[in-house]
Amino acid sequence: MDRTVSRWEPNARGRLEEAALELFEERGFGEVTVAEIAASASLAERTFFRHFADKREVLFWGQAELIAHLRQVLADSLDKKSPIDAVLAAIEAGAEALPDRREFARRRRAVIAANIELQEREALKLASMTSAISTTLVERGVDVTDARLAAEAGVGVFKVAYDRWIAAADGREFRPLVRRTFADLRTLMAAPASG
Amino acid sequence: MDRTVSRWEPNARGRLEEAALELFEERGFGEVTVAEIAASASLAERTFFRHFADKREVLFWGQAELIAHLRQVLADSLDKKSPIDAVLAAIEAGAEALPDRREFARRRRAVIAANIELQEREALKLASMTSAISTTLVERGVDVTDARLAAEAGVGVFKVAYDRWIAAADGREFRPLVRRTFADLRTLMAAPASG
Numbered sequence: 001m002d003r004t005v006s007r008w009e010p011n012a013r014g015r016l017e018e019a020a021l022e023l024f025e026e027r028g029f030g031e032v033t034v035a036e037i038a039a040s041a042s043l044a045e046r047t048f049f050r051h052f053a054d055k056r057e058v059l060f061w062g063q064a065e066l067i068a069h070l071r072q073v074l075a076d077s078l079d080k081k082s083p084i085d086a087v088l089a090a091i092e093a094g095a096e097a098l099p100d101r102r103e104f105a106r107r108r109r110a111v112i113a114a115n116i117e118l119q120e121r122e123a124l125k126l127a128s129m130t131s132a133i134s135t136t137l138v139e140r141g142v143d144v145t146d147a148r149l150a151a152e153a154g155v156g157v158f159k160v161a162y163d164r165w166i167a168a169a170d171g172r173e174f175r176p177l178v179r180r181t182f183a184d185l186r187t188l189m190a191a192p193a194s195g
Numbered sequence: 196m197d198r199t200v201s202r203w204e205p206n207a208r209g210r211l212e213e214a215a216l217e218l219f220e221e222r223g224f225g226e227v228t229v230a231e232i233a234a235s236a237s238l239a240e241r242t243f244f245r246h247f248a249d250k251r252e253v254l255f256w257g258q259a260e261l262i263a264h265l266r267q268v269l270a271d272s273l274d275k276k277s278p279i280d281a282v283l284a285a286i287e288a289g290a291e292a293l294p295d296r297r298e299f300a301r302r303r304r305a306v307i308a309a310n311i312e313l314q315e316r317e318a319l320k321l322a323s324m325t326s327a328i329s330t331t332l333v334e335r336g337v338d339v340t341d342a343r344l345a346a347e348a349g350v351g352v353f354k355v356a357y358d359r360w361i362a363a364a365d366g367r368e369f370r371p372l373v374r375r376t377f378a379d380l381r382t383l384m385a386a387p388a389s390g
Binding site for chain 1: 277278279280311314315316318319321322340341343344345347348351352354355358359376379380381383384385386
């Protein structure tokens with residue numbers, strides 16, 4: 001029996017992600033092969049493809065768990081909160097669940113910003129998050145337009161708060177920035193119409 | 196001189212788009228080649244590539260003009276309006292400028308929904324629209340967080356209003372739906388915190 005196939009690899013996804021990020025930083029996403037990423041993480045190429053569908057996915061693997069977590073918190077919050085406040089609670093819980101690795105997040109952001117295929121994947125991942133929130137709200141009886149708008153607002157806040165967190169010079173945490181950014185959007189939307 | 200190269204082709208982009216949409220509907224995006232799209236539109240393959248960088252772009256070619264238009268209206272509106280109301284004015288003007296082809300929009304939407312590469316391109320195009328709005332606001336002195344949030348809210352409203360327009364059984368126009376959807380978001384965000 002081939003031990004490289006059956007052997008359990010501790011934290012294979014994390015090791016592949018770190019190796020991939022380093023190689024992408026050094027040479028650019030387009031110049032790096034999956035075989036090189038696997039070799040750099042001391043893993044077999046087939047191990048990579050057991051964990052990720054393609055080369056891009058190595059930078060987005062936390063997404064499915066994040067969405068599952070968001071949906072759970074959202075469903076639980078809807079009994080006691082308005083749709084928009086339930087979305088805020090879910091986005092805050094999602095922020096809390098993300099690994100507290102700001103430096104890693106900064107490096108990842110720079111690699112994504114340098115490659116259009118990665119930007120496309122990221123944009124689609126965020127759209128999937130929006131759809132998941134909207135679907136959960138509709139399943140719980142929220143009007144479809146309200147559900148979609150609450151999901152768009154929530155993911156918009158998530159994106160802006162994430163960038164604030166990455167850019168912050170101090171050690172501010174992500175979760176309080178989500179709440180503050182949500183409050184900023186509320187204030188902005190409440191501004192009286194002028195002109 | 197080769198007349199097929201130099202000849203002016205009336206509405207080449209629109210003809211290529213219509214031909215591509217039909218072929219994608221019949222056989223799926225992945226099964227259709229650029230050569231086939233061009234042939235179906237009675238144009239040369241190189242004509243396709245004079246107009247579009249790749250096969251996906253044929254479904255997104257109005258985007259650059261839409262963004263230029265949005266930016267212009269936005270910059271003009273900021274003298275008399277709050278950032279969020281200027282964004283609404285820009286999104287409404289964008290809706291007005293889009294061709295009034297709801298049936299075509301429905302077909303295009305179905306083709307995009309069936310292919311992940313097209314979904315990625317669409318998600319990135321919407322993210323580009325968000326960036327363009329945000330950049331314009333920041334250039335005009337709006338606080339960067341307010342600018343990003345106003346842009347997220349505006350593009351979120353655009354997306355939801357677009358889907359309402361496509362789904363509407365009656366002949367409702369896109370522009371009034373933008374204004375109404377913006378009002379819906381305001382109401383939703385203003386709901387008192389509960390729980």
